Amino acid sequence: MATAATVVVAVCSSPHVINIQNINCSRHYSYPARISAHNLVINNNRSFGSSASDLLIRRWKGAERTKKEQPNGVWALPRAKATVGTEDFIVEPATNVKFLTSLNVPGGSSSLSLAGTGFREKKIAIISVKVYAAGLYVDTTIKSYLAAWSGKLGSQIEQDNLFFNAVFEAPVEKSLQIVLVRDIDGETFWGALDEALSPRLKTTGAAEQKALDIFRETFRGKSLKRGTTIYLNWLKSSIMLVSISSDGSPSVADATIDSPAVAFALFDVYFGSHPVSPPLKKSVASGLASII
Known part of the structure; x- marks a missing residue:
């Protein structure tokens, strides 16, 4: 069952980085999301490019929409x-x-x-x-x-x-x-x-x-x-x-x-x-x- 969680996203300079490796970034943002077994799970040491993180956040935010909203x-x-x-x-x-x-x-x-x-x-x-x-x-x-x-x-x-x-x-x-x-x-x-x-x-x-x-x-x-x-x-x-x-x-x-x-x-x-x-x-x- 999906549970509420806080996702920490590290925003890096390259808009093309979608690599879940240990990447050092200076800025972090917290975003409330619902994470299910079908979605990627990220933690404090996983980093994403800024445009990529926006894309994933939008998908996580919409993952729990009802079918009528699709x-x-x-x-x-x-x-x-x-x-x-x-x-x-x-x-x-x-x-x-x-x-x-x-x-x-x-x-x-x-x-x-x-x-x-x-x-x-x-x-x-x-x-x-x-x-x-x-x-x-x-x-x-x-x-x-x-x-x-x-x-x-x-x-x-x-x-x-x-x-x-x-x-x-x-x-x-x-x-x-x-x-x-x-x-x-x-x-x-x-x-x-x-x-x-x-x-x-x-x-x-x-x-x-x-x-x-x-x-x-x-x-x-x-x-x-x-x-x-x-x-x-x-x-x-x-x-x-x-x-x-x-x-x-x-x-x-x-x-x-x-x-x-x-x-x-x-x-x-x-x-x-x-x-x-x-x-x-x-x-x-x-x-x-x-x-x-």
């Missing part, structure tokens, strides 16, 4: 937001991967907005390592299909399977962006994905098997280096496009998965009852709750 169409993600040139992005804190707040995906017809971010861990021997960061993008018109949950908090809809089923079935484009944070070969990536995907398939007829074979072949023989971006784009509930790019900007789809069962099973991997990335599902629930 402007329509604006995602209220509890993450530090920064700007590079004219492009806004959200930083996934566990991996430091930057996700643009809006983008156009291969095969898509409109710009999509970031609903939430998270990361995937995989246990290797006895150690859990982060494999990739992920962010879900949706067409903001999705809110008209989620009106039944209007007024609900993210924590209330996070475990609501009907809500995420409605997200999947809404006839708007959705895209999961995956950014690798370690080198991995395509076969290993597919193996881990298939391990979670196959048990979720209710049927494995010829159509489903063909879709799985196409999916597998998309990754076969590929060396997926750190920074590789994978887009899983649901154009509608029955068709999904797969795009892979080593430079983070795929322009075409590498494969088309035409199977309602496989498309839903993959969505369920991330947003079902037992998601492979609980932080992603939690973040998306909060992001969607803020606009409905």
Whole structure:
């Protein structure tokens, strides 16, 4: 639960410093803020540039606004937001991967907005390592299909399977962006994905098997280096496009998965009852709750 606290901000000369290291500054200001588990926690030995501190203070001050106070169409993600040139992005804190707040995906017809971010861990021997960061993008018109949950908090809809089923079935484009944070070969990536995907398939007829074979072949023989971006784009509930790019900007789809069962099973991997990335599902629930 959020608690009242006094945040001490050291104001330095450079407007570009957002580095939580020990920086000696001569001026300090106290600012009352409400700090939750989702926000950065700062103490007396952490320093920020003046313009950066103003930005973070405004976000902390607004973090507890009710959904009615949120402007329509604006995602209220509890993450530090920064700007590079004219492009806004959200930083996934566990991996430091930057996700643009809006983008156009291969095969898509409109710009999509970031609903939430998270990361995937995989246990290797006895150690859990982060494999990739992920962010879900949706067409903001999705809110008209989620009106039944209007007024609900993210924590209330996070475990609501009907809500995420409605997200999947809404006839708007959705895209999961995956950014690798370690080198991995395509076969290993597919193996881990298939391990979670196959048990979720209710049927494995010829159509489903063909879709799985196409999916597998998309990754076969590929060396997926750190920074590789994978887009899983649901154009509608029955068709999904797969795009892979080593430079983070795929322009075409590498494969088309035409199977309602496989498309839903993959969505369920991330947003079902037992998601492979609980932080992603939690973040998306909060992001969607803020606009409905």
